[in-house]
Amino acid sequence: GxxxxxxxxxxxxxxxxxxxxxxxxxxxxxxxxxxxxxxxxxxxxxxxxxxxxxxxxxxxxxxxxxxxxxxxxxxxxxxxxxxxxxxxxxxxxxxxxxxxxxxxxxxxxxxxxxxxxxxxxxxxxxxxxxxxxxxxxxTSEEIDPIILNVPVLEDTLDTTDYAVWAVISDDGSVALVNLYYSLNDGEFAAIEMNKIDDFKYESAIPGQPAGTTVSYYVEAVDNDSNITTVPVGAPWFSYSFKVDFIIGTDLETQLPKEFTLLQNYPNPFNPQTEIEYELPEAAAVRLTVYNLLGQELSTIVDNQQEAGFHKATWFGRNNNGQSLASGVYIYKLTANSPTRSFEQVRKMVLLR
CATH class of the missing domain: 2.60.120 (Jelly Rolls)
Structure with missing residues (x-):
């Protein structure tokens, strides 16, 4: 009671x-x-x-x-x-x-x-x-490692490396975390991901020329060779994005005119939401989530990005992979380019 x-x-x-x-x-x-x-x-x-x-x-x-x-x-x-x-x-x-x-x-x-x-x-x-x-x-490792979060990469004009990270909830039994990628529906190649803290692993898909379709998934293996993947069902199911090129069009007309942080969708949301933002030029980008006290809870994006229209997914978890409670949260975009700095914040509502 x-x-x-x-x-x-x-x-x-x-x-x-x-x-x-x-x-x-x-x-x-x-x-x-x-x-x-x-x-x-x-x-x-x-x-x-x-x-x-x-x-x-x-x-x-x-x-x-x-x-x-x-x-x-x-x-x-x-x-x-x-x-x-x-x-x-x-x-x-x-x-x-x-x-x-x-x-x-x-x-x-x-x-x-x-x-x-x-x-x-x-x-x-x-x-x-x-x-x-x-x-x-x-008495033997029978629990599969659980992959909580892997970013869904969007179509891009960028031809440099594409960062991929994974948050693993059961790190105590994890023996290996691999990033698999394929080009234009070819065979998947494996890259071992680097452990950067107790829960998070990082790696990158090599940059590709315009016109390439890249598919990828993440696989975690525990000490008894049990396997889990994101997305579930990989390699038959995988995430994919295109490295675009534009023919017969001035590239500048395809780019945003201003730095902009858009309202997340859906909102309210459960269990995940999409956050879109626009970069008129290449910039160092941080997209972070805070509670109403101003305490940073989750870093969604933290890397250099090319000019264009971008989208990120947040799964309602903090940087340790723990679910956050229902409530109002603040998300902030910070972008620093060679010519200017930009910040914008918006509110979103998580309903469990």
Missing amino acids: TPPSNADYAMTLIEGVDLSLANSAFVTFESRWDIEQDYDGTMVEFSSDDGVSWNQIGGRDTYAGVDTIGRSGFGGVQPVGLPIYSGFGNRNWRKQNLNASKFLGADPVNSKLRLRTVTDLRTEYDGFYADNIVIGMY
Whole structure:
């Protein structure tokens, strides 16, 4: 039921958690929640020292806690930057699957799991409900790595390299991430992607001459050779774009006249939205998403781009691959060219 104000309470598993034989581990449960967004929240926490300290576990429906101190005269109690359930989740029960593999090897006698709820001084909603909680493990790597996000490249006039990145949610079991590409419906060639942080991999398709159709997909392989791809069904299904050329037309008449950031579509959206923008000349481009406190949550684009009409896709996740809660978000385009600098912001609404 509805929790009291100014509360900090937890439901803790009494028995120890034994992951000593596991190669990977997970926590699953059914849940629903309605919690004051950005102020209150519920966390799934694991302790390996008999409750002296606790670490949060995130999943697809958690988002990074925000600092709301001073808003409306009241400060929220969310741990900043750590995974938390908040906002309106679902009136229907929803399956949660959290990766607990980073706690492998912990002493089973001193290992504990808990659900912890924190509330501020006012405005409490229905709260967080959980049922059928299971702590599971695999003694061999049986969980496929999950690829959360891969950009959908658009047709371009650019003949230089085309950057592709991938966010992998289950990095603890990932052995290899490859970018596959083909030219004009030919055979696919593989490029191993470089790991740049705990979740993100990057690589690039070599630049191609005008008139080329490029198809591509991303494949992740875990330590037991299980494979997942984006898009699903690759190589029979893949993303593609064209390197265009214009015949008998002055190229300048095809280019935008001004830097412009357009309204995203659809809006409101769930689970993804398209953001279009226009560059009258080549520029270093950053397209970023912020919450209403001005905290940067997600970087959608961050590279040099040619003049033209561009489109990017945002999947409602932060830079760690965590789902963000329903709410209003700000997206900003920054473009720096040799002749000028440009910034524009717009609002969009995510509805879970």
